[in-house]
Amino acid sequence: xxxxLLKRRKFLAAGATLSAAAAIQARAAAASSGPVVLAQDATxxxxxxxxxxxxxxxxxxxxxxxxxxxxxxKVDVSMLEGGSYRLVKSxxxxxxxxxxxxxxxxxxxxxxxxxxxMHVGDYFAALGVKLPSPTFLSRVPLRxxxxxxxxxxxxxxxxxxxxxAYYRGS
Amino acid sequence: xxxxxTHVLNSVTGKPGAGVRIDFSVLEGDTWRLVxxxxxxxxxxxxxxxxxxEDTKVGQYELLFYVDEYFARQGMALPNPPxxxxxxxxxxxxxxxxxxxxxxxxxxxxxxxxxxx
Numbered sequence: 122x123x124x125x126l127l128k129r130r131k132f133l134a135a136g137a138t139l140s141a142a143a144a145i146q147a148r149a150a151a152a153s154s155g156p157v158v159l160a161q162d163a164t165x166x167x168x169x170x171x172x173x174x175x176x177x178x179x180x181x182x183x184x185x186x187x188x189x190x191x192x193x194x195k196v197d198v199s200m201l202e203g204g205s206y207r208l209v210k211s212x213x214x215x216x217x218x219x220x221x222x223x224x225x226x227x228x229x230x231x232x233x234x235x236x237x238x239m240h241v242g243d244y245f246a247a248l249g250v251k252l253p254s255p256t257f258l259s260r261v262p263l264r265x266x267x268x269x270x271x272x273x274x275x276x277x278x279x280x281x282x283x284x285x286a287y288y289r290g291s
Numbered sequence: 292x293x294x295x296x297t298h299v300l301n302s303v304t305g306k307p308g309a310g311v312r313i314d315f316s317v318l319e320g321d322t323w324r325l326v327x328x329x330x331x332x333x334x335x336x337x338x339x340x341x342x343x344x345e346d347t348k349v350g351q352y353e354l355l356f357y358v359d360e361y362f363a364r365q366g367m368a369l370p371n372p373p374x375x376x377x378x379x380x381x382x383x384x385x386x387x388x389x390x391x392x393x394x395x396x397x398x399x400x401x402x403x404x405x406x407x408x
Binding site for chain 2: 233264285
């Protein structure tokens with residue numbers, strides 16, 4: 122995706138939630154000063170030939186043992202193909218356990234069956250948490266289906282050395 | 292008590308998950324070998340232990356919960372494929388003298404597991 126399009130999408134997403142507040146602020150500014158550039162003006166750019174769908178896959182792993190994700194969690198991303206899960210990519214979580222942007226978005230995000238394998242054992246070992254060997258949880262598979270890749274799917278996971286939960290977040 | 296047990300709960304209704312198929316496997320080398328396939332009873336538990344104390348060894352185990360089939364039978368409309376479908380839970384037995392109770396709390400859009408007692 123080109124930079125301009127990305128900026129535009131981010132702006133539109135922000136604008137959708139802030140438009141009401143922005144309108145109020147713009148009216149207040151118009152009453153007190155000169156010409157006001159409305160937020161909407163900035164969107165007057167050439168429209169892309171084929172608008173990118175809003176669909177995307179994002180991830181957030183929350184370490185409930187420490188109360189915050191203070192380490193780096195490795196996640197392997199696989200898709201089910203012909204009866205087995207095939208590794209597509211791996212990523213390390215960025216700040217606070219988030220994926221660094223989308224795992225997939227737009228045309229790279231396909232419907233199907235996914236598996237994210239979280240390296241929970243390595244995560245807690247790196248942080249010096251004392252656990253039995255082998256650890257109760259080591260590589261934790263999170264499987265889920267994507268029925269409509271035009272939608273946003275946020276995989277939220279709460280994990281500790283002895284438990285985990287995941288759900289479709291937003 | 293030692294060995295492995297489980298319990299399925301339907302977190303939509305707050306009731307036991309009855310009639311849920313569970314495939315129990317053990318990791319041998321790099322391969323998961325199916326040990327047995329069971330169904331939960333009306334209390335969401337299995338009539339027999341998943342793995343009896345005398346059969347339990349240190350190692351990696353998997354419980355595969357057929358959550359999508361269960362909710363489909365409840366008459367719930369699910370997407371295709373369902374978001375939560377067949378859920379694998381992989382865990383280790385590190386001390387055969389201890390008991391490993393591994394429950395599954397599920398909805399069509401979330402699931403949770405933990406080492407219980």
